[in-house]
Each structure stands twice: as structure tokens, then as C-alpha cells.
Amino acid sequence: MVVPFSESGNIPVDMDKSPPGPDNLKEVYICRDCRKINIPGGEWDKHKKYLIKDVVNNVADALHEFTKILDENKLTYEIPSMITCKSRSHIFSVKIRADYDYFIDMYSHADFREVLENTELFKSEFPSRKIAIFNISDEFSDRDTGSEIEYYSAASKDDLVLKLRQYVNKLITSKEYRFGIDEFDNILLYGLEENNVYGIETFSSGNTLYFLSKFLMQGALNGQNGLYITTRYSPEYILKIADSFGINIKQLVNDKKIFIFDGNSSLEKFQHSESDIWKIRDHISKVISEIGKYITKYNIKRLVIDSIEPLEISPGEDSIRYLFNELKNLDCVTMATKYINNINSNSIEDMYFTGIVEIGTVIDLNSIKNIIVIKKFMIRDNSRRLVEYNITDKNTLEIK
Incomplete structure (x- = not known):
């Protein structure tokens, strides 16, 4: 459509107050309610006073x-x-x-x-x-x-x-989910997908809870309830560390958007020998069934298991593969931690994690650096597969 523009200022003017002349007409698209104006070949702008009716x-x-x-x-x-x-x-x-x-x-x-x-x-x-x-x-x-x-x-x-x-x-x-940390999501080519298990492998780092808390908080703020199964820390410790990062998980727990399950005391102590394959599988199925009940009851969409080793029961490949297959049927996206010896460590779980991130600290020329290694993800820029990071005073992730 064609609307009048003022000769000075290059902005739309009201037809009633300024009759259009041939030199101050421009073709634009304008919304008569939200007043968004698109000037082809020019800049976009919005103007509160200009209104076109019956067009x-x-x-x-x-x-x-x-x-x-x-x-x-x-x-x-x-x-x-x-x-x-x-x-x-x-x-x-x-x-x-x-x-x-x-x-x-x-x-x-x-x-x-x-x-x-x-x-x-x-x-x-x-x-x-x-x-x-x-x-x-x-x-x-x-x-x-x-x-x-x-x-x-x-x-x-x-x-x-x-x-x-x-x-x-x-x-x-x-069924695609953001991790919840802008700088990290910008590196990944695709989001996280439902019915997949992703791994955070960590060595000599105390920042794991920062990443896990951000992951759960992102979901909780967008209608995706989260379940944190801890097999290492107490729920009180998790809330305390999250709070130190400025992440108010406690409020989300009170609002029943995030649930913390203490696996340290609740998971049954299981006695077995490595040859008891069917007995191990049966026990894993029972554990996953209990987790599934929580997921159904509280409409869980994001699951954290920190760490996954106690659920594996046996270090053998058969039990680990069986556990991962069971986890992939829970209709949520799962983030599990795995503790490794160093940056070059490889484990059986690497074959079954859909994506893997390593988080740790290294000493380089007498300085300590926090690093992220994108070990098993499709990313936008391969030069960023290993990056150094800091958690700022504002508790945001800064990638160098």
C-alpha cells in the first residue's frame, strides 16, 4: 500500500493532518493494529500514532x-x-x-x-x-x-x-529440548530429544551441579517437570550448591515443578554375582519401573541421574546396555552423569549415550582452566569441540 511520509524525519504522518504530496509517498506494509511498518529496501520501525483504517x-x-x-x-x-x-x-x-x-x-x-x-x-x-x-x-x-x-x-x-x-x-x-544454557545451546546443532540418554562425564570438577540445575530449571520454567535422582549427594547438598550458583531450585521444588529422589537411601542394596544376568536384568527392570511411576505421576519430562553407576548394578556390557534400553522407554529426556579418570577416558557407556559432554579442570602452565569437551554431539563449528569456560559473577556461562 502507499502511505504518506513527512519530508523531514522520514516517518509516517497522519493523512488528516498532512495531505500527501507526490514526493512524500512511499510503498509500505503496515499493520493497522500493531502498527508494524515494513519499508522495502529500508529499515524496520514501529510508530504509535499512525493508523490506517479500512485498508x-x-x-x-x-x-x-x-x-x-x-x-x-x-x-x-x-x-x-x-x-x-x-x-x-x-x-x-x-x-x-x-x-x-x-x-x-x-x-x-x-x-x-x-x-x-x-x-x-x-x-x-x-x-x-x-x-x-x-x-x-x-x-x-x-x-x-x-x-x-x-x-x-x-x-x-x-x-x-x-x-x-x-x-x-x-x-x-x-520432542526437542534446549539444554538451558545459551552459550552451550549455541554450540549444539540440534537440541536434546525425548527417549534418549545424554551423558555428562566429569573429572576433577565441582561444576556438574551447575549444568544439571540449569537443565532442570530450563524445563521447569517452560512446563516440563523435572526429576533429579541422586545416588551421590544428599538433596540438601544439591539445593545448597544450586543456590550458590544463583539457581533457586528450592522454590521450584516447593512449587512441585522439580522433584528430588534420594537414591542413596532408597535404592535397594542388591547382592549378586556377575553371572546372574537374568537376576541383574530383573532388578534393573524393577528400578526403572519405580522411576517410571514417578515420571507418570508427576508428568516428568526431564530426568537427571547423578550418577548412573549405582543403577548399572554390574560393570558388564550386558547390564549397561539393558539399563540404557530401559531408560530410553521412559518418554522423557534423560541426563546422566558418569565419573571418569581423565579427559582421555573412554567407557562402555560411551556407546549408549546419545550425546556426551566432558566437564573438568586441567592445569596448564601453572593455571587452572575449566574446560568443556563436546565428545559426542553434532555441533555447528568443529573448532569449538573443546572450549574453555568460566561461570561469571552473574552465574552465566562464559565460553572463551
Whole structure:
């Protein structure tokens, strides 16, 4: 559509107060309710005073249909939402806050390469954020962007609304989980998946509880209840250490969003010989069955086992494989710790963990360094498979 702009300031003006002249007309897309303005080839901005009535705007109309879909599914969202990277700022049509942050842009007959090039600036700086582009276009087929950005083409406003609804359905049924630490999630190419067991292998490090607490807190704040099975520390110690990192797990425990199960005293002491394979399997099945009851009763979606060794019963490969197969049927994502001797250690469990991160401290030239080794994950940049990190005074993870 064409709307008047002031000659000074290059901003939209009210038609009633400033009759348009031929030199101050520009073609824009404007939402008459949220007032988001897209100046093709220029900057994005929003203006509180400018209002166009009785003008058909397919993108704006689709946006308001989309808000109804979001409300139906009880999703938290912002319209519009600005994001700033090092080189520029951009206003996305919608930001949906779920486990991941989803940024959505809507266009009408926008140039595919232009919008993709513009959006990739933000994806490269914030790689763990999900970004999708929806465009009413004469090209009716969706296109592969060659990146993690999704692109959907629609034939009309109604088709656009349909694709937005399908996108929301995919979002709310997703079995992919964020770890919960931005710097770490930015390294991983994919999130964590339900019915998989991931390992945190640790040597000479006291920061394991930081990672586990962040993992559970991320879920608890996004409707994913967590269960922490401790076979090493007392529940009181876990709460104390989490609090020292500024992570208020205790409040989430009180709110029944995180549950702590003390396996030190609750797990049955089991006497066996290594040849009692069926007896060992039967005992593992009983233990997993008890865990499964907790998961069902409290709708657990994130499970932490710290550490996994006592559940293995026997160090033999058969019992370990059987345990992992049982854990992968619990309909949640499992994070288990495993204590290793040094950074070069390998264990039988490495074959069965879907992904492995090593956390530890090393001495280098008389200095102590905290390191993360991405041992078994697909990552965006292989140069970051081994990184040094610090936990800042603000209790955020800083990767060097």
C-alpha cells in the first residue's frame, strides 16, 4: 500500500493532518493494529500514532488470525519483537516464548534472497533461536534455505494462516529440548530429544551441579517437570550448591515443578554375582519401573541421574546396555552423569549415550582452566569441540 511520509524525519504522518504530496509517498506494509511498518529496501520501525483504517492488508490480517491460534494454544508471545545484533536491529512479526525462542516474520511478495540474507545475520549471532519466514508469494512451494532458517511460501492470506497453524502444531508437539544454557545451546546443532540418554562425564570438577540445575530449571520454567535422582549427594547438598550458583531450585521444588529422589537411601542394596544376568536384568527392570511411576505421576519430562553407576548394578556390557534400553522407554529426556579418570577416558557407556559432554579442570602452565569437551554431539563449528569456560559473577556461562 502507499502511505504518506513527512519530508523531514522520514516517518509516517497522519493523512488528516498532512495531505500527501507526490514526493512524500512511499510503498509500505503496515499493520493497522500493531502498527508494524515494513519499508522495502529500508529499515524496520514501529510508530504509535499512525493508523490506517479500512485498508486491506493480508499480512496484518494473517497476523491477527495468528494471535488467535497462539491464544488457543496458550502460548506466550510478543508482537512485534525487536532483536539486535552487532550490525543492525530488526523487528520480527512475532516472538513465541517456549522452551526455545521462535522468531517469525511475515511478508507479502518479498524477495526470497533479500529476506533470507537479512535474517541470516541474526541467526548467525543467535544460532539456538528458531527463525521462520512466511511469505505470500507467486511461488507456492516452500523452499530449502540451505541454513537452519525455515521458509514457507503461501498462495493467499488464508493459505498463510493455515501454514502458521501447522507451524504451531509442530512447535507444541516437538520432542526437542534446549539444554538451558545459551552459550552451550549455541554450540549444539540440534537440541536434546525425548527417549534418549545424554551423558555428562566429569573429572576433577565441582561444576556438574551447575549444568544439571540449569537443565532442570530450563524445563521447569517452560512446563516440563523435572526429576533429579541422586545416588551421590544428599538433596540438601544439591539445593545448597544450586543456590550458590544463583539457581533457586528450592522454590521450584516447593512449587512441585522439580522433584528430588534420594537414591542413596532408597535404592535397594542388591547382592549378586556377575553371572546372574537374568537376576541383574530383573532388578534393573524393577528400578526403572519405580522411576517410571514417578515420571507418570508427576508428568516428568526431564530426568537427571547423578550418577548412573549405582543403577548399572554390574560393570558388564550386558547390564549397561539393558539399563540404557530401559531408560530410553521412559518418554522423557534423560541426563546422566558418569565419573571418569581423565579427559582421555573412554567407557562402555560411551556407546549408549546419545550425546556426551566432558566437564573438568586441567592445569596448564601453572593455571587452572575449566574446560568443556563436546565428545559426542553434532555441533555447528568443529573448532569449538573443546572450549574453555568460566561461570561469571552473574552465574552465566562464559565460553572463551
